[in-house]
Amino acid sequence: MTPARLSAAPMTKWTLDTLRALDLKYAKEGVHMHQRPFRAATEILGSAFSMGVGGNPEVQKIMSAYRAMMPEVDDSWPGVGIGLAAVVDQVRKVTVPVVFGQQTLEPWSVSGFPSKEAWWSWCREDERMAAGTAFAFADLLDLTYGLDDIRGGNGADLELWKMATSNLADAANNLPTTFSVDSVLQPICLVAELSIKAALVRNGAGPNSFGKKGAEGHDLVKLSSRLAAETPHRDDLLIAQIVARMPHYVGSRYKPAGLTRLDVVRLALGVQFIAASTVRRFSNRDFAAPMATGDWPAPRPPLFDS
Structure with missing residues (x-):
């Protein structure tokens, strides 16, 4: 899966406050809740983003942390x-x-x-x-x-x-x-x-x-x-x-x-x-x-x- 847009300036470190700030931005942009963990991972990691076997393990860490912060993302998938x-x-x-x-x-x-x-x-x-x-x-x-x-x-x-x-x-x-x-x-x-x-x-x-x-x-x-x-x-x-x-x-x-x-x-x-x-x-x-x-x-x- 290829993200539509990679961050031009990826962040080398992230915290819960990073995710909170991104969530506020996504809410203002109208990004659907279920899309936000993936979007955050692509934005934080930029060109270092990679999923799958041999991919960047930080992707799953970011997405898991986002879900822990905001459990609603798993209840808002289309079709749910x-x-x-x-x-x-x-x-x-x-x-x-x-x-x-x-x-x-x-x-x-x-x-x-x-x-x-x-x-x-x-x-x-x-x-x-x-x-x-x-x-x-x-x-x-x-x-x-x-x-x-x-x-x-x-x-x-x-x-x-x-x-x-x-x-x-x-x-x-x-x-x-x-x-x-x-x-x-x-x-x-x-x-x-x-x-x-x-x-x-x-x-x-x-x-x-x-x-x-x-x-x-x-x-x-x-x-x-x-x-x-x-x-x-x-x-x-x-x-x-x-x-x-x-x-x-x-x-x-x-x-x-x-x-x-x-x-x-x-x-x-x-x-x-x-x-x-x-x-x-x-x-x-x-x-x-x-x-x-x-x-x-x-x-x-x-x-x-x-």
Whole structure:
């Protein structure tokens, strides 16, 4: 791999302060986080930069130090998806890695467990709860890799999906430890709204066809009904059940919605499902479909008590 530009004046020594200064510069230049460790190595070493067998070992030292300073660089690769899995109201952030070649991804390993046994224990040794985490994982895979399949432009649909996944990441980052679940409702509502709008735009709707700032643009019941009518899918019935339980987006800004932590966790899993379903309609990814029939984990456990 050849860097696009080598520093004209390479640095012979570097410290953590060197990396901090470079990171500030890269942030101002708009360099994506995942690109920064490599960029720093090329800039610090200049013509001494070399990777691979027999390469400069300082390259890996710089890149490792950058990752230690800023762990987010490993969570920001294109195609990486951040979502959640839950058992009752215990939530774990799940990060889908970039996969090269033929690799098998297991829910327990991607969820950060050291072994399948540890995951099974977290699932309270309950097959239904374990099935719920497996389907949450499948939804996140369909969302993440499905978006990778349909990327290739800067259309309004992709921008809407990008904002939806950003809000899903916010919910996944906050829910495991947050005390006030009301603060997570806004990003949860936005995941559903933005992903449904993205699918409608992808299907040909005008980006401005959802009304101005007001109730119409945030009406998830109307939006989901329109989605089912214009791009029908097997998931539509469950989507309708989820949006029927969603709090009013505008109203939830100004007063508590009166939901328990368990309610909010279920809604978060629900909007992750909605986002995945909107992408399934246009991509070739559908990890959830074969899981929904046959032996465990089928059938998909209900999100809500009847």
